Amino acid sequence: xxxxxxxxxxxxxxxxxxxxxxFTQFVKAKHLLSAEKGFSIYLNSIRGGLTSGLSIxxxxxxxxxxxxxxxxxxxxxxxxxxxxxxxxxxxxxxFSEFIKRFPPASHLSYLSDVAxxxxxxxxxxNGLDAKSLDFAKLQDIDVEETNNIQFFMPENAxxxxxxxxxxxxxxxxxxxxxxxxxxxxxxxxxxxxxxxxGLEVFIExxxxxxxxxxxxxxxxxxxxxxxxxxxxxxxxxxxxxTSCGWVTDFEVES
Amino acid sequence: MKAEGRAQTQQSIYGVGVGLRPQHFSYIFKHRxxxxxxxxxxxxxxxDGGPMLSRLEKIRADYPIVMHGxxxxxxxxxxxxxxxxxxxxxLMEFIHPTFVSDHLCWSSIHGxxxxxxxxxxxxxxxxxxxxxxxxxxxxxxGTQILLENVSxxxxxxxSTMTEWEFLTEISKKSGCLILLxxxxxxxxxxxxxxxxxxxxxxxxxxxVAQFHMAGCKDYKNYLLDSHGESIQSPVLNLYQQAIKRFxxxxxxxxxxxxxxxxxxxxxxxQQLQEMMNECIYVA
Ligand SMILES: [Fe+2]
Numbered sequence: 001x002x003x004x005x006x007x008x009x010x011x012x013x014x015x016x017x018x019x020x021x022x023f024t025q026f027v028k029a030k031h032l033l034s035a036e037k038g039f040s041i042y043l044n045s046i047r048g049g050l051t052s053g054l055s056i057x058x059x060x061x062x063x064x065x066x067x068x069x070x071x072x073x074x075x076x077x078x079x080x081x082x083x084x085x086x087x088x089x090x091x092x093x094x095f096s097e098f099i100k101r102f103p104p105a106s107h108l109s110y111l112s113d114v115a116x117x118x119x120x121x122x123x124x125x126n127g128l129d130a131k132s133l134d135f136a137k138l139q140d141i142d143v144e145e146t147n148n149i150q151f152f153m154p155e156n157a158x159x160x161x162x163x164x165x166x167x168x169x170x171x172x173x174x175x176x177x178x179x180x181x182x183x184x185x186x187x188x189x190x191x192x193x194x195x196x197x198g199l200e201v202f203i204e205x206x207x208x209x210x211x212x213x214x215x216x217x218x219x220x221x222x223x224x225x226x227x228x229x230x231x232x233x234x235x236x237x238x239x240x241x242t243s244c245g246w247v248t249d250f251e252v253e254s
Numbered sequence: 255m256k257a258e259g260r261a262q263t264q265q266s267i268y269g270v271g272v273g274l275r276p277q278h279f280s281y282i283f284k285h286r287x288x289x290x291x292x293x294x295x296x297x298x299x300x301x302d303g304g305p306m307l308s309r310l311e312k313i314r315a316d317y318p319i320v321m322h323g324x325x326x327x328x329x330x331x332x333x334x335x336x337x338x339x340x341x342x343x344x345l346m347e348f349i350h351p352t353f354v355s356d357h358l359c360w361s362s363i364h365g366x367x368x369x370x371x372x373x374x375x376x377x378x379x380x381x382x383x384x385x386x387x388x389x390x391x392x393x394x395x396g397t398q399i400l401l402e403n404v405s406x407x408x409x410x411x412x413s414t415m416t417e418w419e420f421l422t423e424i425s426k427k428s429g430c431l432i433l434l435x436x437x438x439x440x441x442x443x444x445x446x447x448x449x450x451x452x453x454x455x456x457x458x459x460x461x462v463a464q465f466h467m468a469g470c471k472d473y474k475n476y477l478l479d480s481h482g483e484s485i486q487s488p489v490l491n492l493y494q495q496a497i498k499r500f501x502x503x504x505x506x507x508x509x510x511x512x513x514x515x516x517x518x519x520x521x522x523x524q525q526l527q528e529m530m531n532e533c534i535y536v537a
Contacts (some may be wrong), residue, residue, distance in 0.1 A: 001412055003380050004331040007363040014368065026375075027408045032475040033445055038408035041476070046370045053369075083367045086325030086338050087300060091369075126301035156303070199305045 001026055014043065017079070050078050050091060057092045057122045060173035061099070061115050065108065073102055089126065092119055110164035110185065117170050117203065120158035120194035124201045127156030131248045138250060145252050147224035151217045151238075152249040157195035159206075159214055164189055167203055197245050204244075213237050214246060222253050265318040267291040267352045270527040271506040273322075278516040279309050286316065287520055291352070293506040296323035300341040310349065320353040320464070320506070321345065322433075325367070328391070328401065329360035329374040329384055339394045346395065353464060355400035355433045358384070358421060375410035376420040381427075388428035400463050401425070402433035405441040405470070405479030417442065418456040425461045432457065434503075435466035436496055440489045441477040450492050454499055465505040467493060467526060482511030484522055493526065497533040505530065 006026050013023035019036040027035035051074040055062050062070040077098045083091050096115035105111050131154070141149065153159075160166075165187035172181050191211035194203050206214065209232035216226045227234060241247045271291040274282075276298070281287075292313060299306055313319070325338055346354060359371040374380045392399055403421055415423070425432050434457065443450045469483035485493075485507075497503070507523045 001375075003329075003375065003377070003383060004363075006375060006410070006412075007331055007360060010368075010372065011363060011366060026410050026412065028411050028413075030409075030446060033407065035408065037475070041407040041478070042370060042372065046368050049369050083369060084365050086327070086335060086362070086367050087297065088367075088369050089301075124304075126304050126306065129303035196304060199308060 013039065014046070015079075017043065019043075047075060047078055050083070050088070051075065053088045054092055054095060057089070058095060058115055058118045059175060060118055060170050061111060063173045063175065064111060064114065064169070065105070069104070073099065073105065076102060089122070092122070095119065110162070110166055110169055113160070113162040113164055113166045114169055114173070116160055116162075117166055117192065117194065120160055121201055121203070123158060124156045124194050124196040127196065128154075130154035130156060130195065130197055130245065132245070133242055133248050133250070141252060147222065147227075148253040149223045150220060150251050150253050151223075151247045152251070153193075153214060153218060153246055154195050154197075154248045157193060157246065159211065159218060160192045160194065161211070162189050162192070166190065167192060167205065170203070193246060195246065209237055210241065213241065217241075217247065264350045264352055265291075267318050267320065267504045268502070269504065270523045270530065271320070271504065272519050272523050273506055273508045273510075274313065274319075275509070275513055276306070276309075277513050278519075279313075281516040282313065285516075287516065289317065289520065289523065291318040291320065291504070291506075293320045293322050293508075294351075296321040296342060296345065296354075296356075297325050299345055300338075307348070314349045319349050319351050320355065320504075321349070321351040322402075322506075323354075323356040324369070324371065325361070326356035326391070327360050327362040327367070328356060328358065328387055329372075329380060330362050331360075331383070332362055332365065334387060334390055334394075335362075336394070339391065343395055346397070353400050353431075353433075354395060354397055355402055355464065357404050358401040358424065359404045371404040373404060373406040373408060373410075374420075376413040376415040376417060378414065381415075381420060381423055384424055385428040388424065388430045392429065398429060398431060400431045400433040402435050402466065403438050403442075404435075405438040405445075405477075407445055407476060409446050416448070416453075416456075418453045422457060422461070426458070431463040432461045433464045433466060434462050434496065434500075435468070436493050437466065437468045437470055437485065437489050438479060440486070440492055441470050441479045444477045451495065454492070454496055457500075459500055462500050462503055465493070465496060465500075465503050466508055467505055468508040480511060481508055485526075490529070494529055494533065497530055502530050502534050 009022040013021035019040050024035040024039050027038055029035045051071055054074045081094055096112050096119055099105050099115050100112040164185055168183050191206040192203055193206055269290040271293055272289050274292040274294045299310055357371045361368050361370055439450050439453050467485055468481045469485050471478045471480040505526055509519055
């Protein structure tokens, strides 16, 4: 057995979830601790560690469905989602997508979007610090080049669109929330931006024109491209987004 | 990233430090407890920005820091994860830690991470493999690293050495130092029926730079390295033996589950500090 073979056999053993497997053949049995038991301690520890990692990033989802349901959902995610980063904080990247296809959660149609919101919060929390827009530099741009300006949102920001009132659902699902716990799904959907300014993460509702403009900016469109397809008033909206801190940088496309 | 005056140089550490946990940030900022140094979980701070780094910077202004990681996967047969090492190096430049440590184990293969400290077989092949990688890591990080003995629940048929022989050889051949986790020795000795004292006696005194102390849980057929309760008394006894052999080695108290109020950890660290003082006095 080479070291590589031993390590490769662990992948198969882990994915099979069986206590008797190729890996345990390499393991020495002990008086009180069989090879299978030894392996199962690792299997459970890995699953437990990833589950608690997910519950730290998705506390509102956990509060909505309860601990047992959450743990089952996490286990199912773990069984189909390998981790490809040493950073366990990256592991929840596909959780929202997974919830959408997780049959036992199908009656909770909004849950996947709440997970998306929590993931955006997590990314904003640990993401790059937002800059503030350099107005002096902006004024230096030649008039003929203004059409080629491409604006940027803060790198830590995400845009989320949902058919459901997920900000309200998220708010009442916080650990420390006190107050009325009723949400009517008929309250309707929303457009949100999640971002961090200084040390604080913000979740804010956007109007439809704000949302459309930010989406165009996120797609990397230039001012002239946006002006051609955008029906709203750019001269009013753009300063509005800037003053909110949602547009923080620009480049001139050549 | 800026670093404040005092933080710009590496500081020597003494006595019993405490594992820094986010739950305790506000207490520490408010009360500035008399802890000689803190040990951080490196991986929690390999982020691009935000509150974690700014809080760490604030702590660093008042306390020396050691960095303790879990993602290195030094025993993996994959190539080293250079991106991960770059992030570690960046964090080192930011906080100037006294030590940088990780575990003598493997946790990834074919790019898949298990986020677990899996034990290695103690063979010549694994020894040579790890030695070469430690040399590479020390080159990239520009510093001597510390490797910690892990708790384990399995051993391998192919092993030809004891764990203490393996650990010692790795340290001697690669030039890395040892972070000796006293609780891990106790846990593994129970699970694999070896003698803790023999383990301690075989580790060369000049290779140990740091101790770990933590709690474990008794499942009758085995002990689990749970880090969720206070230190077991046999581990305290073993700590005494370790101080007698190795001297007043900087020790950190680790707690990762059922995290209590800071004061509880502080008092437990004080207890270890007293044991350390007593042993020095007797010596
Ligand atoms: Fe440890």
